[in-house]
Amino acid sequence: NAGVTQTPKFRVLKTGQSMTLLCAQDMNHEYMYWYRQDPGMGLRLIHYSVGEGTTAKGEVPDGYNVSRLKKQNFLLGLESAAPSQTSVYFCASTSLAGGYNEQFFGPGTRLTVL
Amino acid sequence: GQNIDQPTEMTATEGAIVQINCTYQTSGFNGLFWYQQHAGEAPTFLSYNVLDGLEEKGRFSSFLSRSKGYSYLLLKELQMKDSASYLCAVSPVSGYSTLTFGKGTMLLVSP
Numbered sequence: 001n002a003g004v005t006q007t008p009k010f011r012v013l014k015t016g017q018s019m020t021l022l023c024a025q026d027m028n029h030e031y032m033y034w035y036r037q038d039p040g041m042g043l044r045l046i047h048y049s050v051g052e053g054t055t056a057k058g059e060v061p062d063g064y065n066v067s068r069l070k071k072q073n074f075l076l077g078l079e080s081a082a083p084s085q086t087s088v089y090f091c092a093s094t095s096l097a098g099g100y101n102e103q104f105f106g107p108g109t110r111l112t113v114l
Numbered sequence: 115g116q117n118i119d120q121p122t123e124m125t126a127t128e129g130a131i132v133q134i135n136c137t138y139q140t141s142g143f144n145g146l147f148w149y150q151q152h153a154g155e156a157p158t159f160l161s162y163n164v165l166d167g168l169e170e171k172g173r174f175s176s177f178l179s180r181s182k183g184y185s186y187l188l189l190k191e192l193q194m195k196d197s198a199s200y201l202c203a204v205s206p207v208s209g210y211s212t213l214t215f216g217k218g219t220m221l222l223v224s225p
Contacts (some may be wrong), residue, residue: 031211042217043157043201050211058212090156093130094211101211102147106158 002026004106005064006091007093011110013081023091031094031102032074034066036087043090049074067108081113116140120202124223126192134187136198136202141201147213148187149201153169157201160187189221197223 007022015098023032035046035058039072045058049068063085065077078085094105126132138146138198145164145193146220149157163185165167175188202216 033212040217043203043215045212045214048212096211101205101213102159102162103213105158107156 004091004093004104005107007087007090008105008109009092010114014114015082017081018077018079019081021089021091021111023076023093023106024072024089025030025093025104025106026072026093027104028071028095028097029093029104030051031096032068032075033092033094034064034067035090035092036060036085037090038107040107046076046089046096048064053061061100083113084112085111087111116204116206116214118202118214120200120205120216122217123220123222125224128192128223128225130192130195131188131190132192132202132221134189134202134221136185136187136216138183138185138202140183140204140206140214142206143180143183144205146176146178146185147203147204148185149206149215150197151201151218153198160200169172172202192223193225194223197221203210 004025034046035043044060047066049055052071055066067075091106094101094103120136150158151157159177168203173190178185199218201218203213
């Protein structure tokens with residue numbers, strides 16, 4: 001049981017390049033989330049999904065797109081990377097089966113945009 | 115909207131007790147989470163409070179007052195490995211699935 005995994009762990013992009021971050025979970029969770037974490041800013045929600053084929057915007061969605069084609073995967077795309085998108089990106093998942101939404105986090109992706 | 119406040123940094127000595135406070139003003143409230151995050155790692159779940167009162171789990175306890183919009187995390191018998199960032203997060207009205215996180219409190223435990 002791997003939990004939540006993220007690919008890649010590190011990436012350096014040039015301004016204007018595109019990339020996709022992959023999140024996978026093997027816990028059969030319905031809900032998945034993408035956050036970014038910047039010094040002094042805490043965790044901020046980018047986009048989330050409440051089920052396969054559905055996505056919704058979070059607090060800071062601009063410049064990002066997401067897709068949830070399979071229940072276990074949640075992809076985060078940057079179409080034209082900007083230096084302001086330099087950050088650590090965390091994926092998380094949860095199930096409301098227990099009555100509350102404890103989120104399980106992946107190890108993070110450290111992205112630098114030059 | 116959501117507003118969550120916690121101290122930026124705290125320091126304490128090994129073996130001591132430390133209390134990390136969190137105040138919140140939110141448009142809806144269902145419960146409050148505490149997460150621990152070591153440098154360079156992912157956040158991990160510590161506790162969840164939905165009712166007023168104290169929840170104890172080993173060396174860690176968490177308290178909630180819904181009427182005051184206030185919570186604290188109490189860490190006893192501090193160890194060096196407790197040096198980490200502690201994140202307070204609020205869950206809105208039941209049925210929603212998102213969390214709003216505070217900016218975190220960096221705790222440094224010294225010998």
